[in-house]
Amino acid sequence: MSLITDAPDKPTLYKQIRQDIERRILTGEWPPGHRIPFEHQLMVRYGCSRMTVNKALSELAQADLIERRRRAGSFVRRPQHLSAVLKIADIRAEITALGRAYGYELINRRLRAATAADRIRLGVKKAGKVVAIACRHSADGMPFAVEDRLIDLSSVPDAATADFANEPPGSWLLHHVPWTEAEHTISAIVADDRTAAALDIAVGAPCLVIDRYTWRSARTITAVRLLYPGDTHRLVARFKGG
Amino acid sequence: MSLITDAPDKPTLYKQIRQDIERRILTGEWPPGHRIPFEHQLMVRYGCSRMTVNKALSELAQADLIERRRRAGSFVRRPQHLSAVLKIADIRAEITALGRAYGYELINRRLRAATAADRIRLGVKKAGKVVAIACRHSADGMPFAVEDRLIDLSSVPDAATADFANEPPGSWLLHHVPWTEAEHTISAIVADDRTAAALDIAVGAPCLVIDRYTWRSARTITAVRLLYPGDTHRLVARFKGG
DNA sequence: TTGACTTATATGTCTAGACATATAATCGTG
DNA sequence: CACGATTATATGTCTAGACATATAAGTCAA
Numbered sequence: 001m002s003l004i005t006d007a008p009d010k011p012t013l014y015k016q017i018r019q020d021i022e023r024r025i026l027t028g029e030w031p032p033g034h035r036i037p038f039e040h041q042l043m044v045r046y047g048c049s050r051m052t053v054n055k056a057l058s059e060l061a062q063a064d065l066i067e068r069r070r071r072a073g074s075f076v077r078r079p080q081h082l083s084a085v086l087k088i089a090d091i092r093a094e095i096t097a098l099g100r101a102y103g104y105e106l107i108n109r110r111l112r113a114a115t116a117a118d119r120i121r122l123g124v125k126k127a128g129k130v131v132a133i134a135c136r137h138s139a140d141g142m143p144f145a146v147e148d149r150l151i152d153l154s155s156v157p158d159a160a161t162a163d164f165a166n167e168p169p170g171s172w173l174l175h176h177v178p179w180t181e182a183e184h185t186i187s188a189i190v191a192d193d194r195t196a197a198a199l200d201i202a203v204g205a206p207c208l209v210i211d212r213y214t215w216r217s218a219r220t221i222t223a224v225r226l227l228y229p230g231d232t233h234r235l236v237a238r239f240k241g242g
Numbered sequence: 243m244s245l246i247t248d249a250p251d252k253p254t255l256y257k258q259i260r261q262d263i264e265r266r267i268l269t270g271e272w273p274p275g276h277r278i279p280f281e282h283q284l285m286v287r288y289g290c291s292r293m294t295v296n297k298a299l300s301e302l303a304q305a306d307l308i309e310r311r312r313r314a315g316s317f318v319r320r321p322q323h324l325s326a327v328l329k330i331a332d333i334r335a336e337i338t339a340l341g342r343a344y345g346y347e348l349i350n351r352r353l354r355a356a357t358a359a360d361r362i363r364l365g366v367k368k369a370g371k372v373v374a375i376a377c378r379h380s381a382d383g384m385p386f387a388v389e390d391r392l393i394d395l396s397s398v399p400d401a402a403t404a405d406f407a408n409e410p411p412g413s414w415l416l417h418h419v420p421w422t423e424a425e426h427t428i429s430a431i432v433a434d435d436r437t438a439a440a441l442d443i444a445v446g447a448p449c450l451v452i453d454r455y456t457w458r459s460a461r462t463i464t465a466v467r468l469l470y471p472g473d474t475h476r477l478v479a480r481f482k483g484g
Numbered sequence: 485t486t487g488a489c490t491t492a493t494a495t496g497t498c499t500a501g502a503c504a505t506a507t508a509a510t511c512g513t514g
Numbered sequence: 515c516a517c518g519a520t521t522a523t524a525t526g527t528c529t530a531g532a533c534a535t536a537t538a539a540g541t542c543a544a
Binding site for chain 4: 280281282292296299300310311312313314315316
């Protein structure tokens with residue numbers, strides 16, 4: 001579901017310098033704490049101006065591979081805590097990418113005044129209207145995930161009239177509302193009878209849960225809970241690090 | 243467990259330009275596909291040289307917020323698929339960060355010739371030796387996670403003599419072996435009797451599973467499976483996007 | 485020894501140019 | 515009209531300087 005690729009680039013000088021240093025760091029030749037040659041030394045070694053060296057080092061610093069300290073120099077950072085770019089794609093794109101046929105089914109759609117529980121879930125204080133949606137995504141006709149979503153109509157008025165019978169709300173929102181911030185929480189539960197029926201798995205079978213909250217400029221847009229069969233579905237995050 | 247913070251920086255000119263454009267993109271003032279003013283126009287607007295504008299735009303391009311095309315200009319990119327930086331910290335750091343007391347207990351440590359199953363798990367073909375470790379992490383005396391790890395001794399010879407009785411293998415590896423690539427797979431299972439006993443939860447209770455493989459320059463270092471109680475533990479990924 | 489002050493220095497930012505290069509737009513030609 | 519050649523232009527990279535600024539290291543006094 002995710003992969004960080006290094007596009008092969010024309011080896012301009014600053015990129016060459018950057019890759020050169022990166023290689024030494026990744027192979028361990030320059031261990032954490034090692035001081036990288038000063039910009040002045042590097043410009044002599046590579047026969048270029050300081051700006052060129054600076055650009056290479058700046059990018060390495062931006063990638064957290066090195067740390068730059070005024071007057072002291074640049075240092076190889078100690079291995080970062082494991083961190084991964086976890087790309088959780090639009091479910092339709094995810095299923096299509098697997099080469100399987102995507103299916104969507106709206107189970108329930110209700111427009112209502114926000115209940116107390118709704119307001120807590122969306123993290124809003126004022127009363128207002130919400131759209132509650134339950135739907136199911138399938139791959140090759142088999143249940144893939146069930147979705148339980150709440151959309152704050154005060155943030156997304158258009159959602160009141162949107163037709164979610166044919167378009168999944170996730171796709172609709174992605175195309176209609178720019179988001180600025182989001183949060184995923186991943187956990188595990190066992191299927192209750194309703195979930196089990198919807199996913200066509202046994203009651204008590206493990207489920208992977210993704211709760212996603214999306215904001216736009218500190219304003220809640222939507223809260224969604226996705227349930228996947230836990231033994232067949234996997235989230236994969238692949239990454240590089242130092 | 244993760245958070246992308248924007249450190250408040252002294253507002254140098256290029257950063258101001260960058261944030262200015264970033265704001266317009268994030269608020270939707272400049273929607274996806276919108277062409278950003280040419281560098282030449284921006285240098286007039288901000289009264290600076292092209293290199294300054296170029297630095298701002300280059301960083302925005304590096305962050306995938308804009309796309310730059312020669313002769314055509316720079317354009318706001320359409321919203322990326324949801325992607326999050328999922329920071330899976332060293333467990334000790336994770337527990338400490340929660341303000342709880344960290345505990346570690348080695349359950350089992352065996353040095354053996356790699357079995358067929360070991361070789362499959364590590365993705366190596368040649369015969370060799372491995373260290374198999376089972377251990378438990380606890381927070382405030384309560385089981386937090388159980389770990390089942392395999393270390394390839396041909397990649398990490400020192401692991402044969404390392405003392406994992408007092409130091410968790412994850413911390414030891416992080417400090418002794420630089421890694422260049424890793425992969426996480428997140429899934430859910432239900433606890434079997436052994437897992438239930440180790441985590442002090444009921445048989446059949448949900449567990450969050452993290453399988454992590456770590457490589458160094460295409461060479462497998464270690465494979466580890468972490469089991470967390472699924473209803474109490476959560477992976478959180480918070481992020482920004484366009 | 486400790487704390488306050490000074491100094492040297494590496495990085496941070498910026499300029500006003502230059503040439504390279506990819507490509508959108510235009511122009512000509514069949 | 516279609517297609518290939520030409521041209522204009524925005525970005526990509528680079529230079530040789532400049533001054534700003536944080537700070538490690540050295541200096542000196544209490």
